Structure formats: structure tokens, C-alpha cells
Amino acid sequence: xxxxxxxxxxxxxxxxxxxxxxxxxxxxxxxxxxxxxxxxxxxxxxxxxxxxxxxxxxxxxxxxxxxxxxxxxxxxxxxxxxxxxxxxxxxxxxxxxxxxxxxxxxxxxxxxxxxxxxxxxxxxxxxxxxxxxxxxxxxxxxxxxxxxxxxxxxxxxxxxxxxxxxxxxxxxxxxxxxxxxxxxxxxxxxxxxxxxxxxxxxxxxxxxxxxxxxxxxxxxxxxxxxxxxxxxxxxxxxxxxxxxxxxxxxxxxxxxxxxxxxxxxxxxxxxxxxxxxxxxxxxxxxx
Amino acid sequence: xxxxxxxxxxxxxxxxxxxxxxxxxxxxxxxxxxxxxxxxxxxxxxxxxxxxxxxxxxxxxxxxxxxxxxxxxxxxxxxxxxxxxxxxxxxxxxxxxxxxxxxxxxxxxxxxxxxxxxxxxxxxxxxxxxxxxxxxxxxxxxxxxxxxxxxxxxxxxxxxxxxxxxxxxxxxxxxxxxxxxxxxxxxxxxxxxxxxxxxxxxxxxxxxxxxxxxxxxxxxxxxxxxxxxxxxxxxxxxxxxxxxxxxxxxxxxxxxxxxxxxxxxxxxxxxxxxxxxxxxxxxxxxxxxxxxxxxxxxxxxxxxxxxxxxxxxxxxxxxxxxxxxxxxxxxxxxxxxxxxxxxxxxxxxxxxxxxxxxxxxxxxxxxxxxxxxxxxxxxxxxxxxxxxxxxxxxxxxxxxxxxxxxxxxxxxxxxxxxxxxxxxxxxxxxxxxxxxxxxxxxxxxxxxxxxxxxxxxxxxxxxxxxxxxxxxxxxxxxxxxxxxxxxxxxxxxxxxxxxxxxxxxxxxxxxxxxxxxxxxxxxxxxxxxxxxxxxxxxxxxxxxxxxxxxxxxxxxxxxxxxxxxxxxxxxxxxxxxxxxxxxxxxxxxxxxxxxxxxxxxxxxxxxxxxxxxxxxxxxxxxxxxxxxxxxx
Numbered sequence: 001x002x003x004x005x006x007x008x009x010x011x012x013x014x015x016x017x018x019x020x021x022x023x024x025x026x027x028x029x030x031x032x033x034x035x036x037x038x039x040x041x042x043x044x045x046x047x048x049x050x051x052x053x054x055x056x057x058x059x060x061x062x063x064x065x066x067x068x069x070x071x072x073x074x075x076x077x078x079x080x081x082x083x084x085x086x087x088x089x090x091x092x093x094x095x096x097x098x099x100x101x102x103x104x105x106x107x108x109x110x111x112x113x114x115x116x117x118x119x120x121x122x123x124x125x126x127x128x129x130x131x132x133x134x135x136x137x138x139x140x141x142x143x144x145x146x147x148x149x150x151x152x153x154x155x156x157x158x159x160x161x162x163x164x165x166x167x168x169x170x171x172x173x174x175x176x177x178x179x180x181x182x183x184x185x186x187x188x189x190x191x192x193x194x195x196x197x198x199x200x201x202x203x204x205x206x207x208x209x210x211x212x213x214x215x216x217x218x219x220x221x222x223x224x225x226x227x228x229x230x231x232x233x234x235x236x237x238x239x240x241x242x243x244x245x246x247x248x249x250x251x252x253x254x255x256x257x258x259x260x261x262x263x264x265x266x267x268x269x270x271x272x273x274x275x276x277x278x279x280x281x282x283x284x285x286x287x
Numbered sequence: 288x289x290x291x292x293x294x295x296x297x298x299x300x301x302x303x304x305x306x307x308x309x310x311x312x313x314x315x316x317x318x319x320x321x322x323x324x325x326x327x328x329x330x331x332x333x334x335x336x337x338x339x340x341x342x343x344x345x346x347x348x349x350x351x352x353x354x355x356x357x358x359x360x361x362x363x364x365x366x367x368x369x370x371x372x373x374x375x376x377x378x379x380x381x382x383x384x385x386x387x388x389x390x391x392x393x394x395x396x397x398x399x400x401x402x403x404x405x406x407x408x409x410x411x412x413x414x415x416x417x418x419x420x421x422x423x424x425x426x427x428x429x430x431x432x433x434x435x436x437x438x439x440x441x442x443x444x445x446x447x448x449x450x451x452x453x454x455x456x457x458x459x460x461x462x463x464x465x466x467x468x469x470x471x472x473x474x475x476x477x478x479x480x481x482x483x484x485x486x487x488x489x490x491x492x493x494x495x496x497x498x499x500x501x502x503x504x505x506x507x508x509x510x511x512x513x514x515x516x517x518x519x520x521x522x523x524x525x526x527x528x529x530x531x532x533x534x535x536x537x538x539x540x541x542x543x544x545x546x547x548x549x550x551x552x553x554x555x556x557x558x559x560x561x562x563x564x565x566x567x568x569x570x571x572x573x574x575x576x577x578x579x580x581x582x583x584x585x586x587x588x589x590x591x592x593x594x595x596x597x598x599x600x601x602x603x604x605x606x607x608x609x610x611x612x613x614x615x616x617x618x619x620x621x622x623x624x625x626x627x628x629x630x631x632x633x634x635x636x637x638x639x640x641x642x643x644x645x646x647x648x649x650x651x652x653x654x655x656x657x658x659x660x661x662x663x664x665x666x667x668x669x670x671x672x673x674x675x676x677x678x679x680x681x682x683x684x685x686x687x688x689x690x691x692x693x694x695x696x697x698x699x700x701x702x703x704x705x706x707x708x709x710x711x712x713x714x715x716x717x718x719x720x721x722x723x724x725x726x727x728x729x730x731x732x733x734x735x736x737x738x739x740x741x742x743x744x745x746x747x748x749x750x751x752x753x754x755x756x757x758x759x760x761x762x763x764x765x766x767x768x769x770x771x772x773x774x775x776x777x778x779x780x781x782x783x784x785x786x787x788x789x790x791x792x793x794x795x796x797x798x799x800x801x802x803x804x805x806x807x808x809x810x811x812x813x814x815x816x817x818x819x820x821x822x823x824x825x826x827x828x829x830x831x832x833x834x835x836x837x838x839x840x841x842x843x844x845x846x847x848x849x850x851x852x853x854x855x856x857x858x859x860x861x862x863x864x865x866x867x868x869x870x871x872x873x874x875x876x877x878x879x880x881x882x883x884x885x886x887x888x889x890x891x892x893x894x895x896x897x898x899x900x901x902x903x904x905x906x907x908x909x910x911x912x913x914x915x916x917x918x919x
Contacts, residue, residue: 055851058866059764063846068839075831075838085824087725088831095715095835098755105759108694108866109856113763113881120755120884127748128741135732135740144729198857203849262889269745277741284737 003147006081010217011074018213019043025250032254043209050206058107058199065103066204070211072096077218083147086134093130093218097123100208104196115195119183121261125268126170129163132276136163137225139283150228155238157226162279164226168245169271173264174219175246176212177253180264220246290335291346291408291469293328294418297321299462305455315433318454319778322426325461329422333415343811345406345471353407357478358395361388364481368507377504383511387518391477394518398525405531409471412808413660417468417590420664423789424582424671425461427782431675432457432574434776438682439572441774446494453493457578460486464583468590473521473531480517480551483584484510490575491568502567509564513554513588520547537598545595546604546914550907552595553608556588556641559615559903563896565638569630573678576630581637582671586663589641592648593659597813599651603917607910609649611903613742615642618899620749625891627883629677629687632753633670636713639750640666640720646739647727654730657809657819661723664800665712668793669720672786673709676702679775679783689757690882694765699773703761705783710761712790714747714754715835722797722828726819749890756883763881766867794832 023040030037057063076092079085097119104116134144140159141149149156157164173180184195192198197208220242227238259267301321308314336344368384432454440448460483467479484507492503523544524531536544557565568580578584592608599605616639623635640662647659680695680702681687695703712718724747731739793800801820809819855862858879861870871877888894 055849056854057851058854058856060846060851060853061762061764063849063851064839064842067842067846071838071842072835087728088828091721091725092831094751098715098758101755101759102762106762106764107856108763108765108879108881109858110879110881111857116759117756117884120752120759123755124748124752127751128744131728131744131747132740135728135744138729138732193857272744273741280740281737284732284735284740 003082007078010077010081014077014217015210015213018216019047021216021246022213025246028247028250029254032251047206047209050201050209051203053202055202055204057201057204058109061106062103062200063204063207065099065106066200066207066211069096069099069103070207070214072099073211073214073218077214077221080146080218080221083145083150086137086144086146086149087131088144089146090130090134093215094123094127096211096215100196100211104199107199109199111193111198112196114192115183115198118261119196121265122173122180122183125180125265126173128269129166129170129272129276132272132280133163133167133222136160136276136280136283139280139287146225149225151230153230155227155229155234159283160226160279162275164223166271166275166279167222167226168248169275170268171219171223171245172249172252173268174215175249175253177249179252179256179259180268181253181258182261182264185258290328290332291410294325294332294422295462295465295469297324297328297462298458298465302455302457302459302462305458306451308451308454311437311450314450314454315778318429318433321458322429325429326422326426329418332418336410336415341412341807343409343411346408346410347406350407354395354474357475358392360478361391361481364388364485367485368511372504375500375504377508379508380504380511383508383515387511387515390515390518390522391474394522394525395474398529401529402525402531405472407472407475408469409534410469411811412804413590413593413811414468416660416664416804416808417586418465420586420667421461421464421468421583424667424786425464425578427785428574428578428582428671428675429454429457429461431577431678431779431782434779435574435675435678435682436572437776438679438774438779442682442685443494446496449493453490453572453575456486456490457574460579460584464587467587471533473517473524473533473536476533477514477517477521480555480587481514483579483587484514484555487568487575487579487584490579491571493571493575496570499570502564502570505567506564509554509561513551513561516547516550516554520544520551523547533594537595540598542602542604542914542917545598546607546911549592549595549599549604549608550911552588552591553611553645553907554588555591556585556645557638558588558611558642558645559618560900560907562615562619562638562900566631566634569628569634573630573674573681576633577671577674577678581633581674582667585637585641586667589644589648589659589663592645593656593663593812596648596651596656596659599649601651603910603913605649605651607649607906609646609736609739610906612642612644612646612649613739613746614899614903614906615639616646617642617742617746617749618895620746620753621890622892622895623753624749625885625887626753627689627885629680629689629692629757630674632689632757633673633677636750636753637666637670639746640670640713643724643727643743643746646742647730650730650734650736650739652730652734653809653813654726654733654819656812657805658723658726658730660805660808661726661801662720664804665718665720665723665790665793668786668790669709669712672705672783672790673713675779675783675786676706676709679779680706683771683774689760692757692760693881694763694767695761696763697765698767698771699775701773701780702775702783705787707758707761708787708790710754710758712794714750718794718832722820760883766865768867768878797828797832 022043027037073096079089101116104112138144140156141152176185184197223242224238227241365388372380436450463479463482470476488503488507492499554561619635619639623632626632644659644662647655856866858869863870863876868876
């Protein structure tokens with residue numbers, strides 16, 4: 001019953017929470033840059049505006065692919081909140097990303113195509129760590145099931161600090177933050193217009209934004225897993241820590257410049273190997 | 288079970304008839320009949336076996352006449368190899384071939400008195416599954432070949448038309464594969480093993496160009512080296528343990544013969560350091576790549592390893608095999624990124640996936656073998672389909688370069704969809720390959736193999752990359768300059784549609800296959816069995832599968848309803864009319880060209896091949912020394 005409630009809450013509230021966090025991110029970023037910045041509710045206004053615009057498209061498949069991206073992301077997130085298998089959730093998450101890449105490539109447009117290529121590099125950069133993360137949870141808690149992971153007497157973070165660090169590192173890719181915002185970002189200051197979203201406008205773009213909000217909440221849900229245990233108090237701590245991590249990503253976004261793809265790929269792979277791999281090796285030897 | 292003789296006999300008889308079939312049309316009809324008969328026989332065989340209670344059956348303890356015929360066959364193969372090697376001035380194949388044939392003949396005559404009452408055929412779930420794969424995938428590839436070869440010779444005018452020979456080899460190969468998977472006696476298995484090596488060699492050399500001949504001899508000597516390992520295992524088993532049963536090899540668990548047989552399996556399934564022969568084999572016409580070099584023959588290697596798997600657990604041989612498999616998985620998937628030739632990508636991906644299967648078999652516990660069998664089923668279907676669609680695309684576009692497939696979904700939509708299903712089947716959730724990867728990952732963790740966990744984590748990322756960029760090329764909505772005429776024949780489509788349907792049905796029936804096919808196989812190999820995937824997980828998977836299929840379909844109708852205006856793409860305002868051209872800095876119209884990423888300077892074959900071969904050789908030699916030192 002509680003699971004069904006969580007899933008429904010995720011489906012209904014994730015975009016709201018995501019948009020709110022996005023607004024918060026913009027306000028905090030603006031303050032860091034000594035600007036006033038928009039109101040916290042700006043992402044909501046943006047979404048409303050995008051949906052109200054006339055639908056301009058460059059071909060007839062993009063909308064279909066974008067909608068599939070959104071729905072499959074929602075499935076992945078729902079599975080997480082339903083307490084399903086972590087590996088399966090990660091696999092579906094990358095399947096959703098495939099739809100985004102397909103959508104950008106389907107334009108056959110130079111900028112979108114470049115963005116799609118970079119997005120593939122990004123997926124290749126972060127994927128090893130997410131798999132190691134799932135393995136880490138399996139070793140630490142004895143199960144890939146999110147519902148079992150949540151019922152541990154002690155939070156998983158004590159056993160897997162290296163993996164947490166690694167995940168914080170690569171999560172910048174998923175949050176589309178600098179220095180890893182190669183394929184697209186929310187800022188206009190990039191060398192290839194908007195990357196994957198170049199050819200998307202109106203409702204098309206709004207769908208992608210919604211998808212990213214769902215994804216953002218899903219990622220924070222994964223961070224939540226590190227801290228939560230069977231005591232309800234830990235849930236509050238976990239929620240606060242998730243917010244802190246999110247703000248740390250904002251900070252990192254503001255203090256770093258965009259990197260070239262090689263640095264992103266090898267950087268993420270190295271961090272995965274050192275932080276994730278070593279953590280995993282210790283877990284394997286002790287469990 | 289007399290029907291078993293028909294299973295091997297029918298394709299063999301067709302193979303004998305084809306060289307006399309000079310007429311194109313009659314040959315086509317004959318190939319259809321042959322393929323149909325093979326499939327029907329396999330079905331009848333399955334029905335018969337199931338009605339007998341689906342028990343493991345061991346047959347034919349004394350077969351003196353056939354044994355003598357096989358010795359004759361071995362000698363004929365030897366003469367053929369010597370003849371061709373002398374003609375093309377190669378030494379290595381002669382040495383290997385003479386050594387192993389001599390060793391087998393010596394064993395046969397010295398120990399035959401002591402080796403009475405040995406069964407020659409064993410029928411169990413694994414061999415039945417292999418037979419079905421060979422009959423149906425192989426049968427449809429034979430059907431596909433009829434149309435393909437017509438298009439091939441229209442497209443390659445410089446190649447001499449040797450189709451009778453080609454068809455004969457295809458059917459001979461089917462017969463040999465049936466024999467191989469049904470054999471329990473090592474000498475029988477060795478005989479069929481050698482036939483597949485030689486058939487593969489002859490097919491690679493089909494075009495008789497210098498490149499083809501070089502590559503075919505490379506494939507030959509590598510496979511013969513594996514055959515030599517096989518022969519050593521035969522000699523050792525006969526001399527020391529007085530038995531030549533494959534089952535006894537596993538039961539006795541002596542390291543040296545197991546290592547030698549596993550070595551043969553590695554060469555046949557093109558694992559590092561022997562991967563180069565499979566890459567070279569891509570010069571052969573596509574049906575032979577689909578049948579021999581991805582769907583079935585290379586599976587003979589992993590089939591042998593799966594049979595041996597229970598003897599791998601926790602020993603040096605198992606460690607060597609699983610390490611080489613894991614290394615091959617990641618190295619080949621990285622090298623696949625740098626390829627733009629469709630068939631080369633498929634070749635690397637085949638090597639890589641076989642590496643994963645070998646890695647699973649090498650761990651040798653129930654879970655990993657479960658994953659290995661599962662992978663084998665899905666890989667056969669997917670890869671055969673991909674090879675066929677790339678072959679058909681090559682005949683249609685005149686190129687198999689992935690760059691030229693930009694916008695295939697507009698030019699030849701049928702082929703693009705088939706190729707797309709094949710690619711999705713190779714790596715996307717929730718298709719079979721991914722599920723096996725999932726089980727494999729879990730099993731690697733359980734067995735405490737840290738290196739393999741790392742390999743699979745990085746290897747799936749690189750695998751994802753090369754498939755996605757190919758898929759992205761296919762779906763590009765780009766209207767081409769010239770219209771393309773689809774020259775794919777009806778029989779080619781028949782085969783490809785069958786494969787696509789089979790793929791979807793297999794996915795939908797996933798729980799059924801897991802419970803009714805793969806579970807009994809694992810049980811048969813290990814005696815006992817613990818549940819690998821719970822019914823719960825399987826149902827979730829089936830639901831998800833439906834949703835992943837349904838979502839795009841529903842969205843298709845949902846998005847169709849939306850009113851939209853189609854506008855040109857963004858090109859900095861220098862669009863020239865449509866989406867194909869822009870105005871360059873000279874003020875001229877220039878054609879837009881979008882390229883994929885290949886990362887050649889990082890993942891190129893030139894950089895990675897030699898280190899991985901050296902590493903794999905070192906592992907192999909080290910393992911051999913350890914086994915030799917500890918086992919003798």
C-alpha cells in the first residue's frame with residue numbers, strides 16, 4: 001500500500017519537486033554570481049509557457065521519441081519507489097537515455113547530432129559507476145532490491161563511502177552540470193547552441209524538461225538509498241543530505257568550466273576505478 | 288531414435304547433391320527443400336524426444352564401421368589441407384594437421400581394444416537446444432542465401448560464381464554441427480570439429496582474392512591449433528583414464544585434458560589471442576558470416592566450454608578461461624567502437640559477446656552457466672538477423688559502411704526496422720541479452736571475481752556506445768540525394784522476418800524459456816539446481832518488456848494526433864532550401880554530412896589489439912604451465 005502511494009506520489013510530485021529544485025538551483029547560482037536571478041517559481045512559468053506555444057517540429061518522429069523518453073523514465077523512477085531491483089532500474093534508465101539520443105539524432109541536424117554524440121560519451125562515462133554502485137549495495141545489504149536495502153539496521157554509506165564519492169562525481173553528468181555538461185545545459189554560453197535540445201521547441205522541449213525533473217528526483221532517490229535505514233529518523237537525515245549534495249553540485253557547476261570529452265570520459269572512468277573499484281574490492285573481501 | 292541419423296544424413300545428402308546443381312532456379316528450390324526438411328526433422332526429433340519423456344539418452348556403444356569411415360574422413364581432410372597448403376605455400380596448417388591426425392590415429396589403434404562399450408551419442412536438453420538453433424537459424428540462413436547470392440554476384444562481378452560449392456558447404460556444415468552437438472565420444476566430436484574448421488576455411492576463401500586466401504589460412508591454422516589441443520586431450524584421456532567420454536572428462540576432472548579441450552573451445556570461439564581469424568573471416572559472403580561466424584560454428588566453442596563448465600569451478604583452468612573471456616569481452620567491445628564497417632562491428636561484437644559467455648562458463652557455477660546458455664540463445668538469433676540485414680543493405684546500397692546507413696529508415700525502412708530490432712536485442716532493456724548480463728553480473732559478484740565485475744561494468748558501457756551510435760545513424764530523418772532501389776529478394780525478407788518474429792516471441796516467452804529450457808539444461812549439467820531467477824523477477828521483466836514495446840506504439844498514436852508545423856533544422860541561418868544543404872563560406876551550396884564518433888586514436892584496433900593479444904597469450908601460457916606443473 002505504501003509502495004503504491006510512493007509510486008503515485010513520485011509520478012505526480014516528481015515534476016513539481018524537480019522544477020522547484022531547478023528554481024532553487026537558479027537562485028543559488030545567481031547569488032553565487034552576485035546576481036539577483038529569477039524567482040524560485042521560474043521553471044514553472046517556463047513550463048507553462050512552453051506548453052502554450054505552437055508546436056514546431058523538424059520531423060514527425062521526434063515527439064514520439066521524446067514522449068517515450070519521458071514515459072520510460074517514469075517507469076524507471078516508479079520502479080525505484082516501488083522498491084524493485086536496482087540493476088533493472090539502472091538498465092531502464094539507460095534505455096530511456098537511448099530514446100533521448102535517438103530523438104536528437106533523428107533531426108539529422110548538425111548541432112543536435114553533435115549533442116547526441118556527446119551524450120553517448122557521457123552515458124559511457126557514467127555507466128560503469130552506476131553498475132558498481134548496484135553491486136556495492138548488493139554486497140553491503142545482500143540484495144539488489146531497493147525495498148531490502150531500505151530495511152537495513154545501518155545506513156549503507158558507512159560501508160560504501162568511496163562509491164558515494166564516485167556517484168557524486170558522475171552525478172554531475174545526470175544533473176547536466178559543469179564540468180560535465182557537454183551535450184546540453186541550461187545555460188546559453190556553450191559552443192554548440194543547445195546540443196541535444198537544439199531542434200526541440202514548445203511542448204517538445206517541455207517534455208524533455210519534465211523528463212529531466214523525473215530523472216533528477218530519481219537520482220536523488222539513489223542518493224537517498226545511501227543514507228536511509230529502517231529507522232524513520234534516518235529518512236529525514238537522508239533527505240537533508242540529498243539537498244546538501246544537490247547544492248554541492250550547484251556549487252561545483254559554478255566553480256568549474258566545461259571540459260573536453262576526453263577529460264570527461266577518462267576522468268569519470270578513473271574516479272570510478274579508484275573510488276568505486278577500491279571500495280568494491282574491500283567490500284568483496286570483507287563480505 | 289533412428290530419426291537422429293536423418294538429422295545428420297539429410298543435410299549431408301544435400302551437400303553431396305549441390306555440386307551437380309548448375310541451374311540457378313533448381314538450386315534455389317533444392318535449398319528451400321533442404322532447409323525445410325532439416326527443420327522438419329529437427330521438430331520431429333524434438334517431438335520424439337519429448338514423447339519419450341525428455342530423458343537424457345545415451346546411444347550406440349559399438350559402431351565399428353562408422354568409426355572406420357570417420358578415420359577415412361579424417362585422412363581425407365588431412366590430404367585436402369596438405370594439398371591446399373602446398374598449393375598456396377603455407378607450412379603451419381600442414382604441421383598442425385599432420386600432428387593431430389597422427390595423434391588421433393595412434394590413439395585409435397593403440398587403445399581401441401581397451402575402449403569398448405563407449406557410448407557415441409548423447410541426447411539431452413543442451414544438445415536438443417543446439418539442434419534447434421542449428422536447424423532453424425541455419426535453415427533460414429540457407430533460405431536467405433538463395434536470394435542473397437544472386438544479389439551478391441550482381442554486385443561483385445569480379446568474383447567467380449561458385450554457388451554450387453557454396454551451398455554444398457552450407458549443408459555439409461549443418462550436418463557437421465548436428466554431429467558435433469550430439470556426440471558424446473571425443474573421437475566423433477573431434478571428427479565433426481575438424482569438418483567445421485575446414486568448411487569455415489573453404490568458405491572464407493570463397494572469393495579467392497589474395498586477402499581472402501590469407502584470411503582463410505589464418506582461420507585454418509588457428510582452428511587447427513585448437514584441434515591439436517583436442518587431439519592431445521583425446522590421447523591423454525585414452526592413455527591415462529581409458530575413457531573417451533566427454534561426460535567422463537568432466538566427472539574425472541583431470542586438469543590437463545580439460546585445459547586442452549578448453550583451449551580448443553577458445554580457438555573456435557575466437558577468443559583472444561585468437562580473435563583475428565574471425566575478423567578476417569568477414570571477407571566471406573554474408574550468409575557464411577551469419578551462419579558460421581556468429582550464429583552457430585563459433586557457438587561450438589562455447590558449447591564445449593559449457594559442457595566442461597562443471598569442471599571449471601575453483602581451479603586454475605577455470606580462472607584462466609574466465610579471465611580470457613572477460614578480457615575478450617571488454618577489449619573487443621572497445622575495438623568495435625572504432626569500426627565503421629558494419630560487418631566488422633558485428634564481428635567485434637560477436638567476439639565480445641562470446642567472451643562474456645566464455646567468462647560465464649569459466650566460473651563454472653550454476654548461475655553463470657545459466658547466464659551463458661541464455662546469452663547463447665539470444666545472441667544467435669540477434670546476430671544472425673543483424674548479419675543478414677547488413678548483407679541485404681550492402682547489396683542494396685552498394686556499401687556496408689555505417690556512415691552510408693544515415694537515414695536508412697527513410698531509404699529502406701524494412702531493413703532499418705529489422706536492423707533496429709536486432710540492435711535493440713543486443714543491449715537494450717529488457718531484451719534477453721541484458722537479462723543474461725544481469726544474471727552474469729550477480730553471479731560474478733557471488734563468486735567473488737572482482738576483475739570480472741569490473742570488466743562487465745566497463746564493457747557494458749562500451750557496448751552501449753557502439754550500438755547506440757549505429758542505431759542513431761539508422762533513425763536519422765534525412766532524405767537522401769538519390770533514390771535507392773531495394774533489391775532484397777523475398778526469401779531474404781522471409782528469413783529476416785522470421786528472425787525478427789522469433790526475437791520478439793523469445794522475449795515475450797522469456798519466463799517460459801527460463802523455466803522450461805534453460806533450467807533443465809543447468810540441472811542436467813550440474814545434477815542439482817538452485818533457482819537463478821525467481822518467477823517474481825521474470826514476471827516483472829515480462830511486464831516491462833510489454834511496456835517498452837507498448838510505450839512507443841501508444842506514443843506513436845498519441846503524437847500523431849498532435850498538430851504541428853514542420854520547419855527546417857537550425858543551421859545558423861545558412862540553410863539552403865531543404866535540410867540537406869547549407870551555404871558555405873564561398874557562398875556555394877554544400878551538402879551536409881554528419882559523421883559518427885569513432886574514437887580511433889583511443890580505441891583503435893591498432894592501439895588495443897597487440898596489447899590484448901600479448902596479455903591473453905601470457906595468461907594462457909601461464910595457465911598451461913600451472914596446469915602442467917600441478918596436474919602431471
